[in-house]
Amino acid sequence: MGKPVDAPLGTNTLSVRDNRTGSTYSIPIVDNSISATDFKAIRAPRAPGEREENETEKGLRVADKGFLNTAVLRSEITYIDGEAGVLRYRGYPIEQLALHSNHLETAYLLIYGSLPTKSQFQVWRDEIMHHSVIHADAEHYDAHPMAMLTSALAYLGSYYSEANPSLQGQNLFTKGDKPSLAAMDKQIYRLIGKATTLAAMAYRVRQGREFVTPPTGLSYTGSFLYQMDHLGQENYVPNAVLEKALDVLFLLHADHEMNASSTSVLQVGSSLVDPYSAVAGPLHGGANEAVIRMLISIGKPENVPAFIEAVKKREKVLSGFGHRVYKTSDPRSFIVRKTADEVFKITGKDELLETAMALHDAAMKDDYFISRKLAPNVDFWRFALPGLIYRAMVPRVVGWLAHWRQASNAVVACCERVSLMSTQMMLQTGGVKIWRPRQIYVGESRRDYVPLEERVPIEGIKKTPSSVEHSGISKRTSLASFKGKTLAKL
Incomplete structure (x- = not known):
């Protein structure tokens, strides 16, 4: 933004007058948005008695608790108009997709930007179903299904060293070239394919049943239902109505713009980790x-x-x-x-x-x-499909991966313009931007250390540790004498 300047009426700018200094600043408006970093140029001398932690002389900060009106990136994937009750995937109304499309076709749309042709869809579907099998060691112990899924997804990364930027180089998914995108797409096949397998595994473990290998010849949701319910019956085929219903539910939940889980994936992904670590973090189903x-x-x-x-x-x-x-x-x-x-x-x-x-x-x-x-x-x-262990995690993997891949697609466009001069680009045009929100510090100003014997106790439920009730064995042990027992010291 540079030096203070005013702009004439009718231009696509926002004029901001700083009444502390009398300066007026012109901030560009692009796609009905302004850049928060432009406000850093609005600076003023620190007022007498003002806290140094306000950093007034370093420029204004934008406070937006909970990101209620802050756009963190430019996206082409999902559009939501909350006032009108509108949800569109890549421009297609969700109502039309639910009526005419299916989950895997919509997944292709979300990730690659267009509806696939018949041959494109066949390759896409075959790759995902081929990659639905998981290692037998991934079978987990009895725990809450979401805990199982979280740990199992993170565990998948240990099988695929070629997907780990820590082992292959931090620019593994940010080069924007064909090998980089091929490596990315292979992980997409794996994650979408294995999501239902892991969910079915978690369900069966909770039921005390043996894990079922994904069958061949069934649809994505048909395979999921088979893995959950098959108990050895010959020629077992899930009910077509339930199969279609689950497919519609998966489609509806495939993406929801910058919700908490998608934002978490991109937040973690901005540090250039492997996709399994990024996807494992935001699982929820509460x-x-x-x-x-x-x-x-x-x-x-x-x-x-x-x-x-x-x-x-x-x-x-x-x-x-x-x-x-x-x-x-x-x-x-x-x-x-x-x-x-x-x-x-x-x-x-x-x-x-x-x-x-x-x-x-x-x-x-x-x-x-x-x-x-x-x-x-x-x-x-969505609770109301009896007998189905439906979790938002299974379809939402698609949306997370769409946003993750879009980040690198922005890299491709950037690299094409600069003739691949830089290979360390991520998220949006302009280089690596690790998601690191600012804060407004309102805590104590600088203070000096006080020796133990001179301190005054601070009381209050938020300012002191909570007490914990211990079992009888802990109390008896604390009263006992034994070798190595010492008095607690600071």
Whole structure:
């Protein structure tokens, strides 16, 4: 931005007057956005008595707690209009894709930018299914499924040294040349292919069943259902309605722009780690589990009115309603409900679902929820496929990888313009940018060390360690005498 300057009316700029100094600055507006770093040029002398930690003379910082209005990159993948309830993958409305496409085709679209031809899709599908088999050693112990998936995904990286930048060079995925992209795509095949295998493995381990090798000849979701449910029956084929329903759910959850998990992948990926480490970090599945727990606590449809009143009084928490982005309705929720209806035609309904229906209808008619724009989101309905261990992690791997690969595609474009003068580029045009948010420090200013005997105790629940109740053996051991036992010292 340079020196203070004003710009004439009508230009695509933002004029900012600093009333501390009287200077006016002109900040460029590009795609209805401004660069936060431009504010660093707005500087002022430190005021008398002002904290040095404010760093006033180094330029303004932008405070945006929770990234409520901060764009961290330029993306071509997913567009969301929360006010209008719009979700599009690469420009295609989610409603059209759910009706006409399938998960693997949509995955190709998200990652590579266009819908594949018949031959392109066949190669893509065959590679993913070929890479669905995992090493037998990846079978895990009994734990929560998400914990199993997190550790198993990270563990995959130990099998593929060619995918580790620490071993192959930090520019492994940032060169922008054909070998770099080929290495990247091979990891994409592996991660998408093995995601369902690992999820099925976690489910079967929890059930005390043997792990099932991925079958041949089935679809992506058909293979997933087979691996979860096959118990040795001959010519076992999953139900086509359930297979299609799960495919639609996977498609709906493949990406959701810069949500917490995608941002985590890019945050970790900006340090140039292997993709298995990047993808293992943001796994989560608590939202739909919270809905199930809430419905179980309600119990029956006739208990819904009392629960609604308890929510209004802030005595109960309503899960599955409202959204950080969608301010009207989540477009995916309507598709999920329609899909669930198709499933329940063959499986039948249960009391949990009837309770969900009653809660949904009651909330949608109540002014309390209408005025607060608390419509059901996708988490409210996606619990409702009985018998399926559905987790957002399996389809969301696609979105994470799409953003990860897009980062390097930006590198390709940059490298083409500069004739490959630089090979250390990542995320966006302009070079390696490790995601390192700034902070506004409001803690203690500089202070000197105080000897132990001169200190005044600081009390308060946030300022002292919490006490822990120990078992009887710990108490007895603390009272005992034995060799090596010493008094605690600082």
